Amino acid sequence: MRSIVIALVLLALGVIAEAQQMKKIPVIGYLSQGAGRGLGDEAFREGLKDLGWFEGKNIVIEYRGAEGKFERLPELAAELVRLKVDVIVTGGGGNPVGFAAKNATTEIPIVMAVIGGDPVGSGLVVSLARPGGNLTGLSNLSPELAFRRLSLVKDAFPKSPHVAFLWIPAISDPSSPGTGRLEETQLAANELKLNILSLKVESPDELARAFENAAKQRAAAVMVPALMVNRYQRQILELSLKKRLAVSCDQALDVDRGICLMAYGPNLPAMFRRAATYVDKILKGTKPSDLPVERPMNFDFVISLKTAKMIGVTIPPNVLVRATKVIQ
Structure with a gap:
């Protein structure tokens, strides 16, 4: 009887050891x-x-x-x-x-x-x-993010009081950041004495019209949220070059890709x-x-001098020195 118990114990220990070896990844x-x-x-x-x-x-x-x-x-x-x-x-x-x-x-x-x-x-x-x-x-x-982004645009292009802000319904409903971003940007604009051109974009055609409106208003820059850049990368780049408008984005990666002139963000x-x-x-x-x-x-604050040259703008030295990265 004792030998049977020992055998059962050993068997149980073996099963446990095997189970541990076969632990789920x-x-x-x-x-x-x-x-x-x-x-x-x-x-x-x-x-x-x-x-x-x-x-x-x-x-x-x-x-x-x-x-x-x-x-x-x-x-x-x-x-x-x-x-x-x-x-x-x-x-x-x-x-x-x-x-x-x-x-x-x-x-x-x-x-x-x-x-x-x-x-x-x-x-x-x-x-x-x-x-x-x-x-x-x-x-x-970040509480100061909208203010920081807008103040950098103002310092980079001090001659124009107008800044275009593009948004799409998909990121501007209560379940996403668009509405809050627009409100935060408007509050920052009031403090910086800038005029925000709020331009809704729901299609490539509306994106083109938004850039057209920004150009007519002689906007200093067009601020484009990350999700819109992801959706309309090629069109944003083409319109920026065609209208010779500076694009300010959220992510440094989009400056590296050549889509945006500048970006400030986490x-x-x-x-x-x-x-x-x-x-x-x-x-x-x-x-x-x-x-x-x-x-x-x-x-990160990234600026592309290559893109600046392509759209015919000059970035002031006092802005360049604040960049964490400058693309030549």
Whole structure:
């Protein structure tokens, strides 16, 4: 009898050891509005490596990109939920991507690498300190951001009191940052004694008319939110060159691509690397509701002298010296 008990104990220990060896590899669902992997995705993977997570070894990443078609996001988010991933990370695309994930599940933890605008006002989280629910992440909200962007435009082009601000309904409803951005920009304009030309864009034709209006009003620059740049990259570049209008964007990457003349905003690679820390904590047992939403710490101001030459403008030296990067 004793030998049977010993045998059973040994068998149980063997089963436990085998189970430990066959421990499930965590799966991350990565949802974005883009078509392929970008700098943010690369920074996220680097952040994971720094924490001991190596794709294909001890962690799996399921990528789903909407290829610029925002209407596909709910379907792709639902697909990740059906795969029963351990955590969903929303990459490029801002709040529409976050809402697609949030609407798809209340169980799977969600980490937003970049939350656009006011995450509380938009309804993504209950509060920054205690997000509640299953979603947390990093917000690009900064109280002085709109003022800083507009003041840089004013300093770069001091002769014109007019600045065009473009927006589209998809990012200007209560569930996204557009409305807040427009209001913040208008408040900053009042303080800086500038006139904001609010131009709604719902199609390529309206984008062309918006640039036409900005040119007629002799706007100092056209401010274009990141989601609109993602949607109309080629057209924005062509219209900027045709109308010889400076374009101010949110992301340094769009200056590197030659789409925009200048950009001031949070350092996005740093935010994506930080998002990896959130994922690491969640995989180790921390609830997303216990992880505060963080605000950006590092900012970039990038100017392209190449683009300036192409549209025939000169950037004052007192603006150039403030840039973290100048593209020759």
